[in-house]
Amino acid sequence: MARDPDLDSLVQLSWRVFDVLDDTARRHELSPTQLRLLAILRDREPEMLELAAHLGLDKSSTSGLVARAEGRGLVQRVPSDSDRRRVAVRLTDAGRAQATVLEQESYAALGAIMDRLPTDQRSAFAAICRELLKRVG
DSSP states (O other): OOOOHHHHHHHHHHHHHHHHHHHHHHHTTOOHHHHHHHHHHTSOOOBHHHHHHHHTOOHHHHHHHHHHHHHTTSEEEEEOSSOTTSEEEEEOHHHHHHHHHHHHHHHHHHHHHHTTSOHHHHHHHHHHHHHHHHHHO
16 A cells, blocks of 8 residues: 555654654653643643543543642643542642743744745645645544
């Protein structure tokens, strides 16, 4: 079966993006999943099941991930606004500061990759990415 060059390009770019995020996480002694956890929590305070769905993990793996981040003082468990018997997760002040640094470093490294494109191609690429993300949810 012949390899689809369009899909191959997407896969290769995905690996490059992953490498940037992995490098950023490792510099801060985090795993890529921990980096993703902090990124998710920047804009929301999900309950554990919602967080597990965002991460694509089962509940026990998510609990362990949150426990490790909690141990580092990056997140805290709080009663859910919708049901006080449920638990939501939020960034602590230290976690928010760490998330900001991670975002800045990741965006700078990814921006350096994007800057290799002429402005019109960069804008077109970004528009295609937004459209694709809308379609895949």
